[in-house]
Amino acid sequence: MSSREINLLFSIPVSSTISNNFFEENKKILIENYSHNKDGNLISDNKFLLNQYPNLKNWILDEVNLYARNAMACEDEVRVTQSWSIISNNNLHFHQHPNSVISGAYYVNADENSSNLVFSKPYTNGQILWNTSESLYENQDWLWDNIYFKPSTGKLILFPSYLNHGVISNQKESNRCVLSFNTWFVNPIGSIENLTFLD
Numbered sequence: 001m002s003s004r005e006i007n008l009l010f011s012i013p014v015s016s017t018i019s020n021n022f023f024e025e026n027k028k029i030l031i032e033n034y035s036h037n038k039d040g041n042l043i044s045d046n047k048f049l050l051n052q053y054p055n056l057k058n059w060i061l062d063e064v065n066l067y068a069r070n071a072m073a074c075e076d077e078v079r080v081t082q083s084w085s086i087i088s089n090n091n092l093h094f095h096q097h098p099n100s101v102i103s104g105a106y107y108v109n110a111d112e113n114s115s116n117l118v119f120s121k122p123y124t125n126g127q128i129l130w131n132t133s134e135s136l137y138e139n140q141d142w143l144w145d146n147i148y149f150k151p152s153t154g155k156l157i158l159f160p161s162y163l164n165h166g167v168i169s170n171q172k173e174s175n176r177c178v179l180s181f182n183t184w185f186v187n188p189i190g191s192i193e194n195l196t197f198l199d
Contacts, residue, residue, distance in 0.1 A: 013071035015158040025053035026108045029085050041088035050083040067158045076185050083181035089115050089174035094166035100182035103161040110151035114176040117149045120164040
């Protein structure tokens with residue numbers, strides 16, 4: 001008699017949490033100066049936005065460092081490097097955030113028509129395709145090519161910066177405003193002896 005075992009290897013941690021506080025900064029972010037970017041979305045002129053909103057920034061940093069420790073086994077403190085906001089429900093091409101360790105999306109404002117944040121499996125490019133059926137996928141969540149997160153006001157989503165993500169427009173009017181940010185380490189990391197030192 002044989003036994004069969006399936007193991008999940010190398011999972012990618014993505015965190016989703018809702019703030020218990022309403023930040024007055026949310027209202028101020030909505031009236032920042034915005035310009036159209038190449039995707040037709042409105043993007044804040046200020047690319048260091050969180051520096052103006054200390055209460056929101058401190059809460060986000062607490063969550064980021066908790067995520068770094070619990071989901072990535074990283075004890076090195078991280079800081080926000082850049083932060084910007086986008087007002088739109090348009091498509092946002094799939095992309096990564098280079099020169100960053102943890103990235104995040106904080107929903108300043110979102111309604112029921114807001115488009116989902118979509119993460120794509122890192123190794124789908126060049127994958128061999130074969131015939132399958134939806135019923136085989138339904139109970140196998142590790143097979144999914146995309147994972148969708150529904151926005152809501154006050155939701156914070158954290159993820160490794162190398163993870164592909166984007167937005168697919170649902171063609172409905174929405175009042176979606178998301179604040180995105182990148183992070184890097186506060187102090188030098190690595191080891192001089194092991195030739196991994198970064199300052």
